[in-house]
Amino acid sequence: MHQPHKRLARSNYLPHPEVRAQRASKDALSGKSRRTIRNRNPARDPCHGYATNQNACPPDDGPAVVLLLIWMIVPLSMTIWYSFQNYNMLNPAMRGFAGFFNYVYFYTDPAFYQAIINTLFIVVGVLFITIVGGIALALLLDQPIFGQGIVRILVISPFFVMPPVAALIWKNMIMHPGYGVLADVSRFLGLQPVDWFAQYPLTSVIIIVAWQWLPFATLILLTALQSLDEEQKEAAEMDGANFANRFWYLTLPHLARAITVVILIQTIFLLAVYAEILVTTNGGPGYATTNLAFLIYRTALLSYDVGGASAGGVIAVVLANIVAIFLMRAVGRNLDR
Amino acid sequence: MARAVSTRRKWIATAAAWVVALVIFFPIFYMVVTSLKTEPEAIAGISLIPSGTFENYVEVQTQRDYFKPFLNSVIISLGSTLIALLIAIPAAWSMAFSPTRRTKDILMWMLSTKMMPAVGVLVPMFLIFRDTGLLDTRIGLTVVLTLINLPIVVWMLYTYFREIPGEILEAARMDGATLMGEIVYVLTPMAVPGIASTMLLNIILAWNEAFWSIRLSAANAAPLTAFIASFSSPQGLFWAKLSAASTLAIAPILIMGWFSQRQLVRGLTFGAVK
Numbered sequence: 316m317h318q319p320h321k322r323l324a325r326s327n328y329l330p331h332p333e334v335r336a337q338r339a340s341k342d343a344l345s346g347k348s349r350r351t352i353r354n355r356n357p358a359r360d361p362c363h364g365y366a367t368n369q370n371a372c373p374p375d376d377g378p379a380v381v382l383l384l385i386w387m388i389v390p391l392s393m394t395i396w397y398s399f400q401n402y403n404m405l406n407p408a409m410r411g412f413a414g415f416f417n418y419v420y421f422y423t424d425p426a427f428y429q430a431i432i433n434t435l436f437i438v439v440g441v442l443f444i445t446i447v448g449g450i451a452l453a454l455l456l457d458q459p460i461f462g463q464g465i466v467r468i469l470v471i472s473p474f475f476v477m478p479p480v481a482a483l484i485w486k487n488m489i490m491h492p493g494y495g496v497l498a499d500v501s502r503f504l505g506l507q508p509v510d511w512f513a514q515y516p517l518t519s520v521i522i523i524v525a526w527q528w529l530p531f532a533t534l535i536l537l538t539a540l541q542s543l544d545e546e547q548k549e550a551a552e553m554d555g556a557n558f559a560n561r562f563w564y565l566t567l568p569h570l571a572r573a574i575t576v577v578i579l580i581q582t583i584f585l586l587a588v589y590a591e592i593l594v595t596t597n598g599g600p601g602y603a604t605t606n607l608a609f610l611i612y613r614t615a616l617l618s619y620d621v622g623g624a625s626a627g628g629v630i631a632v633v634l635a636n637i638v639a640i641f642l643m644r645a646v647g648r649n650l651d652r
Numbered sequence: 653m654a655r656a657v658s659t660r661r662k663w664i665a666t667a668a669a670w671v672v673a674l675v676i677f678f679p680i681f682y683m684v685v686t687s688l689k690t691e692p693e694a695i696a697g698i699s700l701i702p703s704g705t706f707e708n709y710v711e712v713q714t715q716r717d718y719f720k721p722f723l724n725s726v727i728i729s730l731g732s733t734l735i736a737l738l739i740a741i742p743a744a745w746s747m748a749f750s751p752t753r754r755t756k757d758i759l760m761w762m763l764s765t766k767m768m769p770a771v772g773v774l775v776p777m778f779l780i781f782r783d784t785g786l787l788d789t790r791i792g793l794t795v796v797l798t799l800i801n802l803p804i805v806v807w808m809l810y811t812y813f814r815e816i817p818g819e820i821l822e823a824a825r826m827d828g829a830t831l832m833g834e835i836v837y838v839l840t841p842m843a844v845p846g847i848a849s850t851m852l853l854n855i856i857l858a859w860n861e862a863f864w865s866i867r868l869s870a871a872n873a874a875p876l877t878a879f880i881a882s883f884s885s886p887q888g889l890f891w892a893k894l895s896a897a898s899t900l901a902i903a904p905i906l907i908m909g910w911f912s913q914r915q916l917v918r919g920l921t922f923g924a925v926k
Contacts, residue, residue: 379743379806380758386799387765393776452672458665468910469673472680475909477860479881480898484679487891488686494695494891496682529676531920538917576921587769590862594881611771615778616867624775632772639767643760 404619417626449532539573687895708896721879744809812846849915
């Protein structure tokens with residue numbers, strides 16, 4: 316009489332197999348698998364918890380770590396070293412400790428302010444265009460439309476165009492004041508053609524870079540949008556939320572994380588815009604389109620001022636690291652999930 | 653009634669999406685069209701119907717030796733991708749399947765190396781390359797591109813490997829599989845799609861990299877990015893030829909890119925958006 320009941324109780328003692336599977340996969344994801352943590356002392360466990368009766372150990376992350384460590388440390392410490400040195404490649408005999416002279420020199424150079432402001436304008440301008448445009452485009456592409464696959468391909472394409480090609484197409488065939496498409500359109504409308512790179516050099520660079528990055532923002536926001544629960548949307552619709560309300564209270568919060576990631580990743584790349592400037596304006600007219608990256612290149616390889624360029628490099632690294640800290644936090648949070 | 657409204661909505665959305673898509677794609681389309689025009693036609697004002705000459709493609713080769721930078725691009729991007737994979741597969745593997753307490757820190761640190769702006773190390777890299785004779789060599793560029801993309805490759809592989817359930821490995825081990833057996837029969841078949849898409853993305857990134865490849869190369873090792881950038885100065889208004897060279901330069905990557913949209917999101921956001 317009691318026997319079946321007892322057996323039932325005992326089988327209940329172990330978690331349900333599904334629960335066990337869930338726990339196991341959760342452990343594996345969070346990296347604290349019971350199997351691998353068995354032996355905590357790495358010196359006594361060269362095989363990361365794998366059974367030791369096997370002759371071969373599993374692969375190691377050593378080579379990758381060592382290589383990246385070298386790549387990280389050697390050039391960067393050289394940059395820091397040179398930034399405190401008097402070193403011009405045109406006059407290699409005149410070398411010596413410069414103290415903070417290079418930083419002061421770089422800092423008091425009027426071009427430096429202009430470069431910082433231009434860098435800021437490029438980053439903020441492109442971010443604004445790509446985020447706003449990207450959200451609008453992602454919302455549009457998320458609708459049921461005919462030929463969705465082709466539309467997606469058309470929209471994503473600019474991202475795969477190498478920067479020199481993108482810049483040259485825009486400079487010559489689109490924005491050229493004499494023969495460009497935009498000039499033709501203005502003349503057709505009876506307007507004076509705009510000489511883009513003479514009148515609005517920085518804006519032109521921003522437009523080109525934004526064209527390249529808009530697909531990236533769109534693609535990532537669209538991916539995030541598609542993970543939004545259909546039922547939630549329907550429920551909101553049923554409850555009488557109009558489009559604006561649904562966008563503000565449901566879609567935008569859902570996209571917040573993706574938007575953060577897009578902003579941070581793009582900022583990293585936008586701080587370093589280079590080829591687009593090189594082939595369109597070469598930093599000019601004057602310093603009108605010289606950003607920090609381009610100014611460092613000018614100082615290093617056109618003025619041969621190793622010390623000055625290195626000081627600029629250190630400043631660029633510091634600026635990028637400020638952004639990087641926030642990005643790492645956003646990505647790191649994802650690792651814990 | 654509701655159905656009629658939604659069909660109308662679909663048509664409106666379709667029209668809007670197509671207009672926007674065509675505007676965004678227009679510069680690329682116009683480049684291809686221009687590449688099929690004669691030089692006088694190319695600057696004769698907007699026209700979407702070219703005379704259909706392939707002369708520019710021939711002349712890009714005969715006058716500017718297009719094949720050389722193309723070959724450089726292929727060698728450098730494929731080479732750096734394969735080397736990066738060889739280094740990254742064991743690393744991502746050990747981090748995904750036998751993580752230690754430091755694994756997360758190592759991953760984050762690898763990501764942080766990607767944040768280092770190239771200009772920050774332009775001077776030392778240039779001097780190192782100059783002094784070791786690596787300047788303007790394919791080997792030098794391959795090494796730099798390998799290092800630049802290594803963090804992305806490790807991360808992408810890691811996110812793919814992590815999705816392979818550990819229970820399968822445990823089951824194989826219980827059934828007596830050796831490490832080699834585990835690798836060959838269990839893991840490799842499951843990891844191949846992830847490795848393939850990682851490879852695809854990395855080739856795209858290496859192909860389009862335009863800072864180091866322009867600055868560390870000259871006539872010898874110049875890949876297509878440097879080749880096209882140098883087109884701007886001497887060729888002046890030879891737009892049809894420029895378009896032909898550009899079309900050839902982006903075509904292979906554009907096609908690869910179309911096939912790797914999803915992987916792109918994952919790779920470029922370091923798995924933060926999937």
